[in-house]
Amino acid sequence: MRLGPGHLPLLVLLLLSAGRAEAYPWMIQHGYVNCSGCHVDPSGWGLLTEYGRGQDQIVIPTLWGKSPDNIEPTTGIAFGAVPLPSWLNVGISLRGAVLSTTTQGTTSWRDILMIADLRAGITAGPFLASVTIGYNPTGATLAALTNQARDNIVSREHWLGVRLDDNKVYLLGGRMNLPFGLRNVEHTAFVRSATRTDTNSAQQYGGQFVWDGPGLRAAIMGIAGNFLIRDPSYREVGYSALLEGAFGNDFTLGVSSLVTHADLGMTSIANPFLPVNRFFNASDDWRQAHGLFSRWHIGGPWVLLAEADLMVQTASNVPKDIGGAGFVQADWEAIQGLHFIFTAEGLRQSELNSYGGWFSVSWFFFQYCEARIDTVFTEFGVPGGGHEPVFSVLGQLHFSM
Amino acid sequence: MNRRFRFVALLLALPFLAAATQVTGEPTAAFRGRGPGGFSLEGKTHQIRIDDDGTRLRVVVPLAGLQTGIALRDRHMREKYLEVEKYPDAVLELPWSAVKLPADGQTGEGTAPGKMTIHGQTRDVQVKYRITRTGNRYQVIGNVPLKLTDYGIEQPSYFGVSVQPDIETTATFTAEHT
Numbered sequence: 001m002r003l004g005p006g007h008l009p010l011l012v013l014l015l016l017s018a019g020r021a022e023a024y025p026w027m028i029q030h031g032y033v034n035c036s037g038c039h040v041d042p043s044g045w046g047l048l049t050e051y052g053r054g055q056d057q058i059v060i061p062t063l064w065g066k067s068p069d070n071i072e073p074t075t076g077i078a079f080g081a082v083p084l085p086s087w088l089n090v091g092i093s094l095r096g097a098v099l100s101t102t103t104q105g106t107t108s109w110r111d112i113l114m115i116a117d118l119r120a121g122i123t124a125g126p127f128l129a130s131v132t133i134g135y136n137p138t139g140a141t142l143a144a145l146t147n148q149a150r151d152n153i154v155s156r157e158h159w160l161g162v163r164l165d166d167n168k169v170y171l172l173g174g175r176m177n178l179p180f181g182l183r184n185v186e187h188t189a190f191v192r193s194a195t196r197t198d199t200n201s202a203q204q205y206g207g208q209f210v211w212d213g214p215g216l217r218a219a220i221m222g223i224a225g226n227f228l229i230r231d232p233s234y235r236e237v238g239y240s241a242l243l244e245g246a247f248g249n250d251f252t253l254g255v256s257s258l259v260t261h262a263d264l265g266m267t268s269i270a271n272p273f274l275p276v277n278r279f280f281n282a283s284d285d286w287r288q289a290h291g292l293f294s295r296w297h298i299g300g301p302w303v304l305l306a307e308a309d310l311m312v313q314t315a316s317n318v319p320k321d322i323g324g325a326g327f328v329q330a331d332w333e334a335i336q337g338l339h340f341i342f343t344a345e346g347l348r349q350s351e352l353n354s355y356g357g358w359f360s361v362s363w364f365f366f367q368y369c370e371a372r373i374d375t376v377f378t379e380f381g382v383p384g385g386g387h388e389p390v391f392s393v394l395g396q397l398h399f400s401m
Numbered sequence: 402m403n404r405r406f407r408f409v410a411l412l413l414a415l416p417f418l419a420a421a422t423q424v425t426g427e428p429t430a431a432f433r434g435r436g437p438g439g440f441s442l443e444g445k446t447h448q449i450r451i452d453d454d455g456t457r458l459r460v461v462v463p464l465a466g467l468q469t470g471i472a473l474r475d476r477h478m479r480e481k482y483l484e485v486e487k488y489p490d491a492v493l494e495l496p497w498s499a500v501k502l503p504a505d506g507q508t509g510e511g512t513a514p515g516k517m518t519i520h521g522q523t524r525d526v527q528v529k530y531r532i533t534r535t536g537n538r539y540q541v542i543g544n545v546p547l548k549l550t551d552y553g554i555e556q557p558s559y560f561g562v563s564v565q566p567d568i569e570t571t572a573t574f575t576a577e578h579t
Contacts, residue, residue, distance in 0.1 A: 031441075031442055031443055031471075033439070034441075036439065037436065037437075050560045051559065051560040053560070054560040068473060069473050069475060070473075071473050086561050212438040212439040214439055248443070249441060249470075
């Protein structure tokens with residue numbers, strides 16, 4: 001199917017509305033430069049360990065007058081009603097949203113079930129595993145186990161692994177998030193969508209080596225392809241890697257690199273105003289992304305996150321595309337649980353420049369519960385010059401434990 | 402009469418000798434602990450007191466002000482592990498004879514034997530120091546590795562994550578020494 005102007009509102013909605021997961025790089029505010037203490041995935045995101053479930057109750061939500069040094073977290077789920085053995089990790093994530101999008105003088109509204117996932121995993125001695133299974137009515141098709149136009153069963157990750165040397169070395173295999181850049185929640189940010197490294201559905205099958213040591217974490221994943229894509233011609237093989245150094249517990253600087261090859265190029269919706277992606281169905285499609293990223297706890301309640309990526313794409317009989325994506329975000333936690341988030345981003349892809357600014361308020365108003373509003377203004381570059389403005393407001397309610 | 406005068410003069414001078422080293426600016430005492438994998442935590446306080454009797458330098462750190470960035474963890478550290486109500490201070494004692502002060506405008510480094518008292522227990526330690534001198538101002542960085550269990554402190558552990566008993570402690574301050 002070739003995309004045309006008639007599909008534009010749908011594309012914009014898809015771009016702005018697909019499901020999100022949880023990963024909070026601003027946890028560096030509490031001195032956490034590594035992710036493996038709290039998450040089963042040593043590079044962060046999703047299912048929490050026993051320690052993570054404790055931190056989820058201590059440092060994430062608003063405490064409503066409780067003294068922060070007088071919390072009594074439980075390691076069980078459902079507010080402690082269901083105890084769990086320390087090796088078993090279970091979670092649930094439900095996120096519903098209402099999205100308003102204004103573009104080309106038209107405002108459209110849509111309610112979305114963004115994520116409805118069950119998660120389970122084990123962290124038993126050297127062995128670990130993680131699996132999610134969920135329902136998605138419209139998005140996350142790259143993670144769909146079923147093959148419907150809508151209403152699919154999705155599994156974003158399912159992998160097995162071992163950890164060695166006092167949990168410094170991990171060997172993982174299965175469907176996993178790609179180790180690349182910031183693992184931020186805004187999966188539609190250009191740095192995630194254009195590099196196809198988001199946590200919504202861009203996971204790939206492969207094997208991963210992770211080093212999670214003091215002051216340094218590194219991961220390299222050999223990508224065998226996304227086997228949930230039915231046509232093998234579109235599956236990408238290659239690698240994705242990152243290396244991040246921590247300078248104290250307040251600042252990190254990392255590099256990322258990704259190179260993939262597919263027999264046929266996939267379509268991309270990083271810029272919905274691009275009527276034809278010239279790499280879609282082009283043969284011998286090579287995609288590269290290389291970049292820098294950083295997390296910095298400036299002091300007090302302020303955290304700065306930044307990422308810049310160079311992107312190169314080539315294919316047979318198609319002009320090479322050299323572009324890039326950038327992202328800067330300041331997170332101000334005014335009181336515990338209440339975050340005011342300021343984001344600026346840019347994208348150059350297919351010789352078109354796009355810019356965006358976000359203002360978001362994220363409030364973890366109660367244990368396991370988040371309300372969030374994102375106001376996003378984006379100037380998408382359009383062929384022939386000029387920009388098309390899009391303004392969207394996304395209100396979400398999220399329950400995760 | 403002359404001998405009595407000298408004795409009175411010495412008594413009068415003692416408080417000034419005791420204050421021969423005074424901290425200026427904001428000092429920092431910190432520790433860094435490690436857990437499994439890349440897990441680490443840092444604790445920090447800006448309360449440091451220096452006592453100098455002319456022969457020994459005592460660096461005193463009140464532990465009640467130590468903060469790790471998470472209030473609940475701080476309370477566990479104070480109450481369960483350091484038992485700050487019973488043992489409020491960490492004290493490092495160094496003989497002046499073991500410290501080499503650099504010449505004006507110079508930086509000196511060295512290792513000196515000292516005694517560390519934490520949790521009511523005193524152990525011999527080796528102090529690595531780096532001192533930069535400008536006139537009578539001295540910028541000091543000192544490091545002491547220590548093992549919590551040597552001081553009768555239980556290995557910290559919380560929800561499946563244990564901090565290794567070997568930690569690194571650091572004191573950074575600027576002092577005027579006369």
